[in-house]
Amino acid sequence: MIVFATSDKGGTGRSVTCANIAYRRALTGDNVAYVDFDFGSPTAATVFELGSAVRAHPGGGVHSYLQGRTAEPVRLDVWSLSEREALRGSLRGAGRLCLVPGDVGGGEFPADEAVTRRCANLFLALEEEFAVTLVDLSAGRSYAIDIALRTTARPELRDVVTRWLVFHRWTRQHLEATAALVRDERGILQIGAHWGHEQDALEGRVRYVRAAVPGIDLPEQDTGFPAAGHGLRPEQKEWLKACDAELTRRSGKLGLGRTVTLGTVPLDPVLQWREQLITDEDVLMPQIANRETAEAFQDLADGLTDESRWETL
Amino acid sequence: MIIQPRRGLLEIWGATVRCSLREGGWVNPGCDGSGSISDAEQLICLLYPAFKVKGLGFSEPDATERDVHEALAPLGGWETAPTALAEIIGRYLDTYSAQDGRPVFPAGGCLRPLERGAEPSPEQARLETVEAFSMAVTFSLSALAFVKSFAAHVRGARLTASLRETEAALDRRLTHAMRGLLASFCVDVFPADSAKGETLVRTLTQKRQPPGVLLDQLAGELGPVRAGLRGLPLPASVAPRLADEALLFQCGWSWGPVRADDDQPPNVADPVPSLYFTVTAMDGIVDLFSRQTLLRGLLSPEQHGLAHELQRRWELAQGYWTSLARFGGARWPLQDMPWRTAESEESEYATLQVASVVVHNLMRRHDLDDVAPVDDLTPLADVLVELAARGGITRRPSARGRTAELHVPGELLALPGSERGGPALGRLVSDYAPMLLKRVLQVAGLTPDLRQRDRLLSVADELADHLWGRRLNRGPAADLWDVPGAAYGRPDPQPAKPSWYLTERVMEVLVVAATMVGRTPARSPLLSETAGELLREAEHLFAQELMSRPVEPGSPDPLFVRVDAALNRARDVIDSRPGVAAALAAEVLRELDGLALARNRASRGG
Numbered sequence: 040m041i042v043f044a045t046s047d048k049g050g051t052g053r054s055v056t057c058a059n060i061a062y063r064r065a066l067t068g069d070n071v072a073y074v075d076f077d078f079g080s081p082t083a084a085t086v087f088e089l090g091s092a093v094r095a096h097p098g099g100g101v102h103s104y105l106q107g108r109t110a111e112p113v114r115l116d117v118w119s120l121s122e123r124e125a126l127r128g129s130l131r132g133a134g135r136l137c138l139v140p141g142d143v144g145g146g147e148f149p150a151d152e153a154v155t156r157r158c159a160n161l162f163l164a165l166e167e168e169f170a171v172t173l174v175d176l177s178a179g180r181s182y183a184i185d186i187a188l189r190t191t192a193r194p195e196l197r198d199v200v201t202r203w204l205v206f207h208r209w210t211r212q213h214l215e216a217t218a219a220l221v222r223d224e225r226g227i228l229q230i231g232a233h234w235g236h237e238q239d240a241l242e243g244r245v246r247y248v249r250a251a252v253p254g255i256d257l258p259e260q261d262t263g264f265p266a267a268g269h270g271l272r273p274e275q276k277e278w279l280k281a282c283d284a285e286l287t288r289r290s291g292k293l294g295l296g297r298t299v300t301l302g303t304v305p306l307d308p309v310l311q312w313r314e315q316l317i318t319d320e321d322v323l324m325p326q327i328a329n330r331e332t333a334e335a336f337q338d339l340a341d342g343l344t345d346e347s348r349w350e351t352l
Numbered sequence: 353m354i355i356q357p358r359r360g361l362l363e364i365w366g367a368t369v370r371c372s373l374r375e376g377g378w379v380n381p382g383c384d385g386s387g388s389i390s391d392a393e394q395l396i397c398l399l400y401p402a403f404k405v406k407g408l409g410f411s412e413p414d415a416t417e418r419d420v421h422e423a424l425a426p427l428g429g430w431e432t433a434p435t436a437l438a439e440i441i442g443r444y445l446d447t448y449s450a451q452d453g454r455p456v457f458p459a460g461g462c463l464r465p466l467e468r469g470a471e472p473s474p475e476q477a478r479l480e481t482v483e484a485f486s487m488a489v490t491f492s493l494s495a496l497a498f499v500k501s502f503a504a505h506v507r508g509a510r511l512t513a514s515l516r517e518t519e520a521a522l523d524r525r526l527t528h529a530m531r532g533l534l535a536s537f538c539v540d541v542f543p544a545d546s547a548k549g550e551t552l553v554r555t556l557t558q559k560r561q562p563p564g565v566l567l568d569q570l571a572g573e574l575g576p577v578r579a580g581l582r583g584l585p586l587p588a589s590v591a592p593r594l595a596d597e598a599l600l601f602q603c604g605w606s607w608g609p610v611r612a613d614d615d616q617p618p619n620v621a622d623p624v625p626s627l628y629f630t631v632t633a634m635d636g637i638v639d640l641f642s643r644q645t646l647l648r649g650l651l652s653p654e655q656h657g658l659a660h661e662l663q664r665r666w667e668l669a670q671g672y673w674t675s676l677a678r679f680g681g682a683r684w685p686l687q688d689m690p691w692r693t694a695e696s697e698e699s700e701y702a703t704l705q706v707a708s709v710v711v712h713n714l715m716r717r718h719d720l721d722d723v724a725p726v727d728d729l730t731p732l733a734d735v736l737v738e739l740a741a742r743g744g745i746t747r748r749p750s751a752r753g754r755t756a757e758l759h760v761p762g763e764l765l766a767l768p769g770s771e772r773g774g775p776a777l778g779r780l781v782s783d784y785a786p787m788l789l790k791r792v793l794q795v796a797g798l799t800p801d802l803r804q805r806d807r808l809l810s811v812a813d814e815l816a817d818h819l820w821g822r823r824l825n826r827g828p829a830a831d832l833w834d835v836p837g838a839a840y841g842r843p844d845p846q847p848a849k850p851s852w853y854l855t856e857r858v859m860e861v862l863v864v865a866a867t868m869v870g871r872t873p874a875r876s877p878l879l880s881e882t883a884g885e886l887l888r889e890a891e892h893l894f895a896q897e898l899m900s901r902p903v904e905p906g907s908p909d910p911l912f913v914r915v916d917a918a919l920n921r922a923r924d925v926i927d928s929r930p931g932v933a934a935a936l937a938a939e940v941l942r943e944l945d946g947l948a949l950a951r952n953r954a955s956r957g958g
Contacts, residue, residue: 291415352507352508
């Protein structure tokens, strides 16, 4: 299964959420690859803390590969190469977790036939080896989206299950921009249709992820951490609730309602300060991250293959 | 007890779903067993609040509110719960359709022989009653609203097809139920010196009027109704007699489709109106022309025609009974309790049912004219308050009287004509408390007299206490009804099975209460005036305060910002919420007085 992740705007926590989904998924025993297609800003390595391993392979990333400068992109094994101690060492029962990084200092480049052919070869190779391949595309309308849609429309990828996660924050502007990214002219569905995807089927493969959602009524005792809504004045809570209700209505109208939402990631103090993987230790000992955050990542990781959540009503 | 409709309705939902799901399947665990009425009542408990109350819908998964979702959770998730419910509706429709797809309305276990030990014949088990039709109208409308709205959010071909089928079946059921109601309306003509005529005259006589004068006056009052009835297609045996002004008449709904002159076998009911079934029919018919029905365009052109016909009869029946109830002017015959009818011995139920018709009449006039005149409501409010007392709710139940029997076992109403297919049957009526509470709330919502309203609402609170004391408190059906003995401290063994008959009626009460809460609060002229005066003084003192201090550059004192904002808000809301405006003005006055007091101290050097 190949899962593409995108968003209209930056700052949705797309990359860090994807990395955490990959991490959680690998912990459950699946082999997982994480491919950095954020061509303009290839920074996935920092989330996995693989900075020095990437620097050791200059010109070995997906930029060089797709443009034909190298025969194969590097794959970095997170369990053995990460600079974060908690991630190193074999974890019992865990599957492999590999990063296919971008080139350090790489930039955007347009798609052509040769690029998509190489891309298809990469996806097929990863599909054979990994249960889940997460491809992190860049924010907004980009060459990366174009390459992904063009590649997956090719006949050799017809039998590969593909899915799309579109990340957005829980605000009016984000909702509207996200609906436009998917549905408007030159949106994902239309570009997909242009390259030969069937539009309804493609839409059925899209799910949304609400990211950095401030909690209103999380009870404090459950989190061990003051919840986002804790310490608010009654008027502030009332305002938040009214906003939340308004956004719920708006999202339904824009076609981003809960029936097409795969999950919600709460706002977490740790992720506000640093993009990183949230391990179970972070939740338990010392309790720096909220349990809800880890649960949300786990739920998303499970949701990728839960067919009932990908059915169209 | 203050009625909290949202909470009450969600509790009913939670309990209904909890006790109706057995090993994944939907069953009817009710004490009356399964039947077209009882099964519909069970489903209406879920569908009707969603139909009538904003914010309780569950047909749009993207807009369902969290508490609604949690109450229905045993049925499934945001999307699977409505899917499951649509399937349950579909199965109900299959069960109550004949081989050829024609909807059927067997009253089933609701009818029981008047004589102990007798067994209804199989033919009688298939009898269709006004209650079944009326319930089917309410059920079909609320289910149609749900299915249509849900279908708009469904993309999958298979589910869409099955929803469309359900919609068509609901549509058929609604049409048949409306036809059934039409067939059950009847006009009964009788001479003034018959037993019926004498009962009627006795009921209406107030101040020892000579009967001749009374009959003349009655003929005058009922003239428009008589003329209206003569415009209806009536059986050949009735029409000419109705034209004879010397004869008395009554109109309304019999217990089922009435026997016509050509004597069709399935229509067996005697063409005599019954108060209970008239009120039952009216309660269903109003749903046909409710705002929700019209806004969602639930009726087909054919059904619009039927609804129009029903509405004519509804208008005539409520006009007739309202004229009787208020006959004569100053003191209403209705206040001279209990109401006497020819069909049964005198009972508080008859008074309540006539009062119910009057409430229908008032609500209709209120819809047309905005506010009903105050003097109309006082006698009616008196009657309702007295009924609460006689029902042993606001007054201690009399030990010897029949007070408790009103609620349990209730009153067995004979169904004249049912004996044609077996033993004579009756219908056990026991909805005294919820019916009374519903009418009390409706009248409280209509009256512009705030003191009258408070009086009615305090009776409503006691009625609610009584009803909530009758809930089952253990087993899977806990939170549903009915343990009537509990309200009278009787050590009844608790039935483990819920009564959908009563639960459905309590649900209707909560829906009426929810509609009332949704309205703007009743306006008090006194409070508006007080608020205006307070606001005037506050504004004046604020102007003086601003005048007294030098104009300084920079941002103004936070106190003045606050005062200014409070005064602005008070001016904005003074018409709609005078109490709030008064509170804001009072706060401003207190703040300004703090400054004045401080200055005062300084000038005294203290």
